[in-house]
Amino acid sequence: MRTKLVAAASGEVVDADSVVAVTGIGDPLLSAPRTETEPAVDVLYRAHRRRLSNLAAAITLDRALAEEVVQDAFVGLQQRIDSIDKPVGYLQRAVVHRSISVLRRRRTAARYVIPVAAVTIDPEIDETWASVARLPPRERAVVVLRYWQDMSEADIAATLGWPNGTVKSTLHRALKHLREELQS
Amino acid sequence: MSTGTIEELEDRLRVACAAVIPHLLDDEVDVGIAPTYGQASGSVVSLTTHRIARRTRIASVAAAAVVIASAGVAFAVASSRHAASPAAPPLSSPSSLTVPPSVSLPCDDYGCHGFDTLPVVPGASDYYVGPESLGTPQFDEKSFDQTTRCAELTTDFTACAKIEGQTGVSLVNYAVDNSASANTVFDSTGGRIEIGTTFADVTIEHYAAEWGPTKGGGVQTATIVRGHAAIRFSYETSPAVVWQERPGVLAWVVVPPTQADQLMTIAEGIRSVPGPAKIASRVVVSGIGLPWDANDNDADGALLGRAGGLECFGFGHIDGCGQGIGDRTFVTPNVTSNVTPGDLVVGSTPSGVTAVRITTDQGGVATVPTSPFANFESRVFSSSVAGGVAKVEWLDVAGAVVATVEHAQPQSMLATADTVVVTTTAILTTAAPSVGAAP
Numbered sequence: 001m002r003t004k005l006v007a008a009a010s011g012e013v014v015d016a017d018s019v020v021a022v023t024g025i026g027d028p029l030l031s032a033p034r035t036e037t038e039p040a041v042d043v044l045y046r047a048h049r050r051r052l053s054n055l056a057a058a059i060t061l062d063r064a065l066a067e068e069v070v071q072d073a074f075v076g077l078q079q080r081i082d083s084i085d086k087p088v089g090y091l092q093r094a095v096v097h098r099s100i101s102v103l104r105r106r107r108t109a110a111r112y113v114i115p116v117a118a119v120t121i122d123p124e125i126d127e128t129w130a131s132v133a134r135l136p137p138r139e140r141a142v143v144v145l146r147y148w149q150d151m152s153e154a155d156i157a158a159t160l161g162w163p164n165g166t167v168k169s170t171l172h173r174a175l176k177h178l179r180e181e182l183q184s
Numbered sequence: 185m186s187t188g189t190i191e192e193l194e195d196r197l198r199v200a201c202a203a204v205i206p207h208l209l210d211d212e213v214d215v216g217i218a219p220t221y222g223q224a225s226g227s228v229v230s231l232t233t234h235r236i237a238r239r240t241r242i243a244s245v246a247a248a249a250v251v252i253a254s255a256g257v258a259f260a261v262a263s264s265r266h267a268a269s270p271a272a273p274p275l276s277s278p279s280s281l282t283v284p285p286s287v288s289l290p291c292d293d294y295g296c297h298g299f300d301t302l303p304v305v306p307g308a309s310d311y312y313v314g315p316e317s318l319g320t321p322q323f324d325e326k327s328f329d330q331t332t333r334c335a336e337l338t339t340d341f342t343a344c345a346k347i348e349g350q351t352g353v354s355l356v357n358y359a360v361d362n363s364a365s366a367n368t369v370f371d372s373t374g375g376r377i378e379i380g381t382t383f384a385d386v387t388i389e390h391y392a393a394e395w396g397p398t399k400g401g402g403v404q405t406a407t408i409v410r411g412h413a414a415i416r417f418s419y420e421t422s423p424a425v426v427w428q429e430r431p432g433v434l435a436w437v438v439v440p441p442t443q444a445d446q447l448m449t450i451a452e453g454i455r456s457v458p459g460p461a462k463i464a465s466r467v468v469v470s471g472i473g474l475p476w477d478a479n480d481n482d483a484d485g486a487l488l489g490r491a492g493g494l495e496c497f498g499f500g501h502i503d504g505c506g507q508g509i510g511d512r513t514f515v516t517p518n519v520t521s522n523v524t525p526g527d528l529v530v531g532s533t534p535s536g537v538t539a540v541r542i543t544t545d546q547g548g549v550a551t552v553p554t555s556p557f558a559n560f561e562s563r564v565f566s567s568s569v570a571g572g573v574a575k576v577e578w579l580d581v582a583g584a585v586v587a588t589v590e591h592a593q594p595q596s597m598l599a600t601a602d603t604v605v606v607t608t609t610a611i612l613t614t615a616a617p618s619v620g621a622a623p
Contacts, residue, residue, distance in 0.1 A: 050209075053209055054205050054206055054208055054209060055205075057205070057208035057209055058201070058208060063209060066208075122203070124196070124199075125200045125203045128196050128197065128199070128200035129200045129201075129203075129204045132201070143201075144205065147197040147198045147201045148198075148201035148202065148205050165352040165353035165354060166327075166331075166353055168352055169351060169352040169353070172352075172394065175190065175193060175194075178193060179193055182193070182196075
């Protein structure tokens with residue numbers, strides 16, 4: 001199901017063809033009272049929703065969860081935008097953390113990501129992505145940030161608020177898993 | 185493209201991420217939007233030739249993803265008592281099992297908190313700081329709290345005799361230039377000196393190889409520090425040295441490249457200071473789950489802990505103290521099995537549950553006894569199954585089913601061409617835990 005998103009500030013229809021329905025959880029930009037911060041959040045939403053949704057989907061491997069995670073992140077941003085210096089950084093961090101934590105809550109989710117395998121017609125890409133999909137969520141998050149977002153380990157650490165060593169150990173373990181699996 | 189080198193693997197990951205992730209939310213054929221294979225290099229498909237075919241497959245996977253989400257949610261507690269099961273024996277009498285209320289743990293970016301504490305044997309948590317000339321050390325208390333667990337209890341189970349953790353994570357940092365703020369513990373961009381204490385049974389050669397530069401192993405040089413065999417290596421671009429300061433504990437020092445000439449002086453001057461007298465109550469349940477990897481601070485081992493007086497079970501980490509069967513049963517792909525793809529089932533149960541019955545999605549059934557662990561009231565179990573797990577049941581001593589958690593496998597999931605189809609149902613192995621006490 002798809003729906004249209006109406007920008008809260010202007011009433012104009014934005015990104016109507018690509019915005020995904022937010023079924024059941026409400027739309028923060030539609031339901032919240034108008035404030036002077038709304039245009040800024042609206043701009044951020046239009047500019048970053050797609051990328052953040054893809055990021056969340058890459059970690060959760062679950063479309064509905066990804067949408068929920070991103071919406072929650074924007075709700076969080078809207079609630080505290082006055083105190084956030086770097087809203088894009090906040091959003092990215094929030095999306096990654098929420099994506100990981102939502103999977104942790106769903107303890108049996110890991111098994112059911114296995115079928116997410118082939119998405120292109122290139123077997124090597126399919127094989128590689130299937131291996132990424134089988135990584136634990138924390139490892140998959142770091143791999144996605146490193147190799148899709150092209151972030152350095154230091155940037156990942158700064159973004160996630162993790163110790164650099166944790167990022168390094170997580171990425172190290174992920175690469176080790178991937179290498180073993182892809183070479184087997 | 186092979187994965188012979190780390191660079192080749194990284195290239196392959198960039199290609200796959202660029203080809204797949206931008207389209208994970210695509211759910212319809214839309215030739216007006218050009219798929220972006222991005223800057224990735226390597227063997228990507230021809231966009232012009234294969235656009236429609238590729239998008240068609242994406243659509244099928246997107247649909248599968250929705251099914252997968254439903255499947256995950258469906259693996260919930262189906263019935264708390266006496267669940268109907270074709271394989272279940274006739275029920276005897278109502279069980280007297282009482283499940284206490286669950287407790288949620290507060291979690292933040294570092295992990296979860298609110299655990300009860302576990303005393304540590306004096307000396308077991310001692311860590312290292314630099315020489316006094318470096319100034320005031322910054323002790324990373326949060327990191328210590330989150331990445332350490334008890335590997336061995338004392339024989340009376342009242343204290344931790346050996347802790348594990350802090351691999352690759354420096355416990356102590358010193359800012360060394362003006363570009364680093366006072367709070368440099370997590371500021372990886374600032375110049376700083378790191379003094380690490382890693383509680384792990386790994387060799388210094390292994391550690392240096394694991395924590396050397398990401399792209400290639402780098403040069404390792406044998407040396408001596410404080411009378412111990414040591415190895416100099418590069419932690420990325422920063423000079424580093426590691427040695428075993430005491431059994432089961434590595435010490436290491438990393439300095440900014442501009443301070444390379446200070447490395448060995450600092451290493452020789454480290455001092456041992458008393459560590460925390462207590463750690464968060466998280467104890468490794470050895471023998472079940474997957475073995476802890478000493479290189480990892482977040483591995484797939486089983487843990488038992490306590491919070492608010494309740495016992496908590498986790499797999500790799502503990503993020504809650506749920507007491508129901510759905511909270512305490514973990515199913516994950518058994519990545520260690522070289523024989524048959526399948527699931528690993530790990531869990532804990534109340535004390536009155538003496539066995540667990542596992543039903544696979546192909547109809548195989550196995551009964552796994554639960555085992556006590558240390559002084560916990562909870563019992564634990566672990567089993568590898570060939571294929572997927574459809575249902576897990578707690579059985580009391582009379583064989584009655586007292587709780588069930590099941591996954592309703594949707595037919596469409598099996599019908600998806602990309603699905604891994606399980607063909608065997610035999611139970612492979614069953615592991616019993618060893619009591620986690622030091623001799």
